[in-house]
Amino acid sequence: xxxxxxxxxGILQPSQTLSLTCTFSGFSLSTYGMGVGxxxxxxxxxxxxxxxxxxDDDKYYNPSLKNRLTISKDTSNNQAFLKITNVDTADTAxxxxxxxxxxxxxxxxxxxxxxxx
Amino acid sequence: DVVMTQTPVSLSVSLGGQVSISCRxxxxxxxxxxxxxxxxxxxxxxxxxxxxxYKVSNRFSGISDxxxxxxxxxxxxxxxxRVEPDDLGVYYCGQGTQYPDTFGAGTKLExx
Numbered sequence: 001x002x003x004x005x006x007x008x009x010g011i012l013q014p015s016q017t018l019s020l021t022c023t024f025s026g027f028s029l030s031t032y033g034m035g036v037g038x039x040x041x042x043x044x045x046x047x048x049x050x051x052x053x054x055x056d057d058d059k060y061y062n063p064s065l066k067n068r069l070t071i072s073k074d075t076s077n078n079q080a081f082l083k084i085t086n087v088d089t090a091d092t093a094x095x096x097x098x099x100x101x102x103x104x105x106x107x108x109x110x111x112x113x114x115x116x117x
Numbered sequence: 118d119v120v121m122t123q124t125p126v127s128l129s130v131s132l133g134g135q136v137s138i139s140c141r142x143x144x145x146x147x148x149x150x151x152x153x154x155x156x157x158x159x160x161x162x163x164x165x166x167x168x169x170x171y172k173v174s175n176r177f178s179g180i181s182d183x184x185x186x187x188x189x190x191x192x193x194x195x196x197x198x199r200v201e202p203d204d205l206g207v208y209y210c211g212q213g214t215q216y217p218d219t220f221g222a223g224t225k226l227e228x229x
Contacts, residue, residue: 037218047158047166047209049218062217096165102213103156105177107165 002026004036004097004108011114018084018113022097026106029055029075035100036080038071040093041110052100053080087115119144119212123221129229130200138224140193140210147190147214154213157186157195160223161206170195202228
């Protein structure tokens with residue numbers, strides 16, 4: 001049974017760094033072809049893909065967020081991480097992690113993040 | 118970036134009815150490996166998105182055969198037959214052929 005769960009700070013101030021953790025079970029990020037992606041969704045709006053990390057540590061980022069994103073993984077502890085630097089109110093959203101099998105086949109419940117001064 | 122255009126924005130349907138949702142991509146979604154990575158997701162109210170269809174026409178585990186996907190290249194369709202109350206929500210198409218991954222803006226399925 002595949003499960004994923006996101007955790008994060010809940011609220012942070014503009015210019016701070018957002019650190020998110022995805023803790024998963026039922027698969028391994030050391031398995032060939034496996035990946036984890038991060039996707040966000042502002043309240044009442046659509047889905048925006050942020051980043052993917054693959055079993056071989058290959059990483060891909062959404063260029064619209066320029067150099068603000070860093071994705072990483074801890075294979076031993078079944079975790080993936082996402083950092084977003086210099087956050088702004090526009091980064092307020094629900095953040096999801098999902099298993100990436102060339103599609104996002106299992107999703108976490110999401111974590112709400114609010115950026116506010 | 119590949120732009121995914123979904124139509125219509127919203128749909129009203131009677132229980133037991135049939136609906137179709139269109140998704141068009143600004144570029145072909147055929148990958149160099151020959152696969153087409155076009156997926157359909159449903160986000161029910163207050164829930165995370167869930168995968169319905171992957172690689173155009175393959176139903177994900179546990180998905181009813183009332184859901185069917187078709188299409189090729191840049192033009193794709195999701196059909197839902199015998200609509201049930203649990204089918205209501207927002208449907209998204211998404212592509213994983215070319216980075217960055219992109220999603221359509223969504224189609225909201227409501228009861229008539």
